[in-house]
Amino acid sequence: MMIRTASRITNGSTSRAISALLLAIPLLVGLCWFPASSQARQDAPVEKGLDRADLKDVIDRGANWIIDHQRPDGSWGSYAGDPGITAMALKSLVDTPRSYREEDGPFISAAVKYL
Secondary structure, eight states, X not given: OXXXXXXXXXXXXXXXXXXXXXXXXXXXXHHHHHHHHHHHHHHSOOOOXXXXXXXXXXXXXXXXXXXXXXXXXXXXXXXXXXXXXXXXXXXXXXXXXXXXXXXXXXXXXXHHHHO
């Protein structure tokens, strides 16, 4: 009995660690990219930044990626659904300029039900 409990804890911890790593990788890549790109831009001519429409498109594509990767039970996460990952994914959808709500689709209500 103790062995099964320990293996469940290990599997759950591993799942959480993998989920956290998968969320951390894009953040770390972004942090590494921007300082390098800003250094290169000091010598380069000034470029036009994203306008509002382009920025909204980028945010919408990110939100669609999150929606497309929702698990059938309404959660998000690598293996078994993780309430922490699900809460962060749900918050990111609600905080977009689109400001998704339950009436916008089953992806919101399924996540709320899961939590």
